[in-house]
Amino acid sequence: RARFADEEGKNMEEVMVEEAEESGAESEEDELPPYSVVGNDVTTIKMLSASNKEGLEDSFSPTYTHQVFRVKPSEDAEAVHEELIIGYENPRVEIVYAGNTLKAHVDFKHDGTVDVKLLRNERLARTNVLDAIHTHVPSDYAARRCEVEADAARTDFSPLGELVESVPGSKEGETLELLHFTADTPEATTFVNRLQTLVLWTIETGSGIKVPDPAWNIYTLYSRTEAAGHPVYSLVGFITAYRYWVYDRTSKSVEKSRLRVSQAVVLPPFQRKGHGARMLKAVYKAAQADPKVLDVSVEDPSPDFQALRDVTDLGVIRDGGDLAALTGDTPPLAELGGRYKLTPTQMKRLAEAAQFVMLGLTDPAADPEGGSGAQRALRLRIKQRMYKQALCETKGIGLLEDLGDEAPPPNKPKGDGKGRARPRHEEEEEEEVSPEEEQAARMVKAWAEGGDPDIRKEALRSMYKGLFQAHSATAARFARV
Secondary structure, three states, rough: OOOOOEEEEHHHHHHHHHHHHHOOOOOOHHHHOOOOOEHHHHHEEEEEOOEEEEOEEEEEEEOOOOOOOOOOOOOOOOOOOEEEEEEEEOOEEEEEEEEOOEEEEEEEEEEOOOOOHHHHHHOOOOOHHHHHHHOOOOOOOOOOOHHHHHOOOOOOOOOEEEEEEEEEEEOOOEEEEEEEEEEEOOOHHHHHHHHHHHHHHHHHOOOOOOOOOOEEEEEEEEEEEEEEEEEEEEEEEEEEEEEEEEOOOOEEEEEEEEEEEEEEOOOOHHHHHHHHHHHHHHHHHHHHOOOOEEEEEEEOOOOHHHHHHHHHHHHHHOOOOOOHHHHHOOOHHHHHHHHHOOOOOHHHHHHHHHOOOOHHOOOOOOOOOOOOOOOOOHHHHHHHOOOHHHHHHHHHOEEEEEEEEOOOOOOOOOOOOOOOOEEEHHOOOOOOOOHHHHHHHHHHHHHHHOOHHHHHHHHHHHHHHHHHHHHHHHHHHHHHH
């Protein structure tokens, strides 16, 4: 769901709820059809292991279910009820995974069904829960839970791929193992297809990738412990990155390739522990070790992932001893981008974020138009850049390269999961678009349609406000790492 902040920093959904409460009416968000429950509230995902046989320690609710539970109120209705399970008394959905192999079993229980006549009176249709899951989240599900338990208890299991890194975990006796493999074998294909079921439950508008395909690089992070003298593995998270050929305008080389991060998942029980940054750094390390890789980009980054990426990238540059160079008057962005395998668009974004770090601008709630001296000079520079972007768009020149192009790999529409690369000579270097730059692109209408100069100024303030909040939040996080 898109959320838009108003002038006081509240999103529009909050404002609508407050207005509804003041008028004595319920908000649309709170109005559920009768005989229905929200799928997120009654669905539980459990990761079983030999040391966690019931999955209680590593259980969580899905972040999203609107892609799975979708029911039309009636056959002739245009609207669709999303996230809802309709027509049952006390429904419970439990998806049990073997934490090592990701073999899964789906269990659906309820205390009874609502009479079909009552549903018809409300123009409702009963949700076929199992069919919805098997259709929208396909996998080689086990018929019985005991099959998953047997997989979870295996003592001969070894994760796929080559060990990239092994570090102590946060629990006593725990080791975190980071591995890499390509999805080009039957075993890898089966495992990646199981991974994709987690994408549907954890990434909004997420979709699966098509395997087998040796261009898909998979990074998995496992927690390894010991039980009865045997290693016990449980998945923590994973990243998928697609490698495809690009044309490097700088070197005029047709032998370059790009790693594009497509999916990044850290399971909820393991979030906020630095695991996402650890996996992303592994992708960077692989790219930096390969002279044929031009850079690492991200497909359609969400605001949360862009925030993780910004902090991680600044940390990588700081650890390389180049943070001071990034904050200079004329930072060598091309040189630093080539060294750390970061795209030109991301380097320009980092140069601005580094200025926020240097000036100590770490409060996203602060007045974006406040401050003087260096802060005012920074604000004017950024607004000038945004203005030029919008101006170029209205003149039909196209956006400046700051807006870039975070298009998916060739012949791969966003989100369809198919990563087919065009012949290398046909593909040119691409860049990406950040969430704030996407907002800027949408707001160029204020320029394109002419209009009152005050409207243009307000649009520019709004564009800068979004970037100010993102960069100051990045500076605050970066100060803590």
